[in-house]
Structure formats: structure tokens, C-alpha cells
Amino acid sequence: MQKTPIELKGSNFTLLVLYINNHDIDLINKSLHKKIQECPNFFKNAPVIVNISGLCHQANWKRIQEIIISHGFSVVGVSGCKDNMLKKNIIDSGLPILSENNHIIKNKNKNINVIYNPFITSLKKTQKDITQKSHIIDIPVRSGQKIYAKDADLIIINNVSAGAELVADGNIHIYGIVRGRVLAGANGDITRKIFCTGLFAELVSISGEYWLSDQIPSEFIGKSAQIYLKNKFLTINSLS
Known part of the structure; x- marks a missing residue:
């Protein structure tokens, strides 16, 4: 057609x-x-x-x-x-x-x-509206690419280049090196998290609170980590 x-x-x-x-x-x-x-x-x-x-x-x-x-x-x-x-x-x-x-x-x-x-032009949603599903990407995410997982978790089984952008209403899991921007809980859900195995991100964000690369604690750079909100502040812990 x-x-x-x-x-x-x-x-x-x-x-x-x-x-x-x-x-x-x-x-x-x-x-x-x-x-x-x-x-x-x-x-x-x-x-x-x-x-x-x-x-x-x-x-x-x-x-x-x-x-x-x-x-x-x-x-x-x-x-x-x-x-x-x-x-x-x-x-x-x-x-x-x-x-x-x-x-x-x-x-x-x-x-x-x-x-x-x-x-994002979609209507506001409460946490109960989030559908428990996932978008899975198993190829490298290149510079300039933007991926948005609407009402879902985003799982990347590869590396994410600098200049790439990952956005999800749910959690974001990256099983590889991440050098781009990562925004979880994009619709305002403060319970969402970011998980990664090689943290070199340009920006990480949970429900509107963010760190640029120079604000991420240096001891976690290049390491496996989880990032989440605790008492409305970004918090980072090792996965190991």
C-alpha cells in the first residue's frame, strides 16, 4: 500500500x-x-x-x-x-x-x-495504572537513539552509547555499559528504579529528580549499581 x-x-x-x-x-x-x-x-x-x-x-x-x-x-x-x-x-x-x-x-x-x-503527551497516571510489562532491547543503543517504554519497564541487554536516551514509566534495567541518559519513573512514579552493570551515564533520573554525570558518586562509576529515591532524594547502592 x-x-x-x-x-x-x-x-x-x-x-x-x-x-x-x-x-x-x-x-x-x-x-x-x-x-x-x-x-x-x-x-x-x-x-x-x-x-x-x-x-x-x-x-x-x-x-x-x-x-x-x-x-x-x-x-x-x-x-x-x-x-x-x-x-x-x-x-x-x-x-x-x-x-x-x-x-x-x-x-x-x-x-x-x-x-x-x-x-510526554499522555494523560497523568497513578501507580495503579502502570501495566506490569517490559520492553526488551537486545541490540546496542546508539548515540542519538531515544527509546521510551510507555507504562512499562525497559530492559536493555547490551551497551548504551553516549548521546542515547532511555525513558520508561517503569524501571530501567541495563545489562551492559551505559553512557547515555537514563530516566525511570517518567510519569511521576517515585517507586521506580534504575539497575545497571556498568555505570558511566551522562544523566540518571527517577521521577523528576536527577544527577548529571559529575554528581554521581565517583565510587560507583563503572560499577554495578541501583539508583532509586529515598525520602525524595536520589540514592545509589552497589548491586554486588
């Missing part, structure tokens, strides 16, 4: 959300530079949604957009805008106004905040 020239379908993506909490252009510029220096490879050429819920109509959107782009980000949309005049300026700049999913990864900063958001 011949396909139509175009198709329009729903899909799931994970995107960075950049929260701008201050009008000062110089401060935004300095804060972005500092944030990128923390993990340059992770933020390089990253598409972002910019949240401006902390700004008012006096904000100079054109200059803010220019500063963000100058640091190598690609702005794909804006969220959190409450002012009609500011909305008009954003739309005139060629960008859409978006609404966000509530499940965000928190990393507080006074003036600027980068948040990793499973931008």
Missing part, C-alpha cells in the same frame, strides 16, 4: 526546559555560561523550551532569545507566558507558545534554571 505524501502523528520527546527567572540580560548571559560549563557535552546544540513564567511584560524577549541562541541552544518553543503583549512578541519571533507536562526534573538556581522534562 502506497503511503500518502505526508503524515501527521502524535509522538513523545524529551526536551530541556530552560527557566528564565530574571530580566537582567547580562545576568542571564553569565548564568547560561556557568551552567554550560558544568556539562558542556550534555548541553551542546540542545533543543530547548524556554519557560518565562518568572518574567513580566517588561522583558526584552528579542535579546533573551539572542542570548540563548548565542550559547548554542536551539529554541523550539516558549512556555509559562502570562502576558499578552509578551506572547505577541514571542509569536512574532516565529515561535509557538506551549503548555508543559507537570513532571519536571528540578535543579534550583536563583537566576536561571535548566530542567529536564519528559515532554
Whole structure:
């Protein structure tokens, strides 16, 4: 059967959300530079949604957009805008106004905040809605590949390259070396865990709480480990 020239379908993506909490252009510029220096490879050429819920109509959107782009980000949309005049300026700049999913990864900063958001369009689910099933991948997950296990556990029986991304509403098991990003409990389930046999991840997250690679305790790098939430804080233990 011949396909139509175009198709329009729903899909799931994970995107960075950049929260701008201050009008000062110089401060935004300095804060972005500092944030990128923390993990340059992770933020390089990253598409972002910019949240401006902390700004008012006096904000100079054109200059803010220019500063963000100058640091190598690609702005794909804006969220959190409450002012009609500011909305008009954003739309005139060629960008859409978006609404966000509530499940965000928190990393507080006074003036600027980068948040990793499973931008998933499905309805919110409680823990009871999770179906006990698994998606099993037995081939290497290459850089640039993104795998999302909706309402399920994700099991990888191979290695995961840097730049790859694993997202699951359930647990994530990796029987191999993982160098990419791993996000379990993406729909907000705080009981989910990450299990891996060779931990070199760029980012690990459970239900919105996350560590970048330099925040993972060094004694667990390259080792077998399980990562989970305890009293709302990320915790890591050895599997051996």
C-alpha cells in the first residue's frame, strides 16, 4: 500500500526546559555560561523550551532569545507566558507558545534554571495504572537513539552509547555499559528504579529528580549499581 505524501502523528520527546527567572540580560548571559560549563557535552546544540513564567511584560524577549541562541541552544518553543503583549512578541519571533507536562526534573538556581522534562503527551497516571510489562532491547543503543517504554519497564541487554536516551514509566534495567541518559519513573512514579552493570551515564533520573554525570558518586562509576529515591532524594547502592 502506497503511503500518502505526508503524515501527521502524535509522538513523545524529551526536551530541556530552560527557566528564565530574571530580566537582567547580562545576568542571564553569565548564568547560561556557568551552567554550560558544568556539562558542556550534555548541553551542546540542545533543543530547548524556554519557560518565562518568572518574567513580566517588561522583558526584552528579542535579546533573551539572542542570548540563548548565542550559547548554542536551539529554541523550539516558549512556555509559562502570562502576558499578552509578551506572547505577541514571542509569536512574532516565529515561535509557538506551549503548555508543559507537570513532571519536571528540578535543579534550583536563583537566576536561571535548566530542567529536564519528559515532554510526554499522555494523560497523568497513578501507580495503579502502570501495566506490569517490559520492553526488551537486545541490540546496542546508539548515540542519538531515544527509546521510551510507555507504562512499562525497559530492559536493555547490551551497551548504551553516549548521546542515547532511555525513558520508561517503569524501571530501567541495563545489562551492559551505559553512557547515555537514563530516566525511570517518567510519569511521576517515585517507586521506580534504575539497575545497571556498568555505570558511566551522562544523566540518571527517577521521577523528576536527577544527577548529571559529575554528581554521581565517583565510587560507583563503572560499577554495578541501583539508583532509586529515598525520602525524595536520589540514592545509589552497589548491586554486588
